[in-house]
Amino acid sequence: MDTMELMKQRHSVRQFTDKALDSEAVKALQQEIDACNKESGMHIQLITDEPEAFQAGKPTYGQFKGCRNYLAIVGPKGKDVEAGYYGERVVLKAQELGINSCWVALTYKKGKAQGTENAGEKRYLVVALGYGENGGVDHKVKSITDVSDYKSGDPDWYKNGLEAALLAPTAMNQQKFRFERNGEKVTAKVAGMGFYTKIDLGIVKYHFEVSAGKGKEVWG
DSSP states (O other): OOHHHHHHHOOBOOBBOSOOOOHHHHHHHHHHHHHHHHHHOOOOEEEOSOOTTTTTTSSOBTTBBSOOEEEEEEEETTOHHHHHHHHHHHHHHHHHTTOEEEEESSSSOTTTOOOOOOTTEEEEEEEEEEOBSSOOOOOOOOOTTTSBOOOTTOOHHHHHHHHHHTTSOOGGGOOOEEEEEETTEEEEEEOSOOTTHHHHHHHHHHHHHHHHTOGGGGBO
């Protein structure tokens, strides 16, 4: 399955079954985390079979049910964009492995969540993981002209990247980002005030980059 299809299939899931994560899937996911951390200097960690952060033993907690697995998105301070970019890369790997997910900033017990933070690091947020009771639902998205300078006749790669960016999860579905193209180069920036917009920008940049097929060289 190509990455664009994974982006289309992946939706936020908050209700999980009690099925443990498949051991081979955990191994593959850890390999992706290790690769991301090596490339970025982030300190993303996979926490499994840990019920306290989401109170998995209770019927619901902050709209979550049965969550016992999560990513701790940890890294150096001031790396919000990288936290989103590499976190989403791991999230899409999880989707490829059949594991559902949800980015979570507030509705978990921060004092109970596991994960190591070294000197100079912070925990940006977590990503709930598991096998969902369902696959989630589509969220309303803006048009590509709402979030960019796209116009008729622009290259297909630019359109493809923008369409993928609109599939990215953002806090409260706010989609506060803006893309502009200058020849073969693109800039992406936060557009307006909002919660976790820099992390959101990293997520949408990953979506755009992968689907545009230009690699990191696309950024101007």
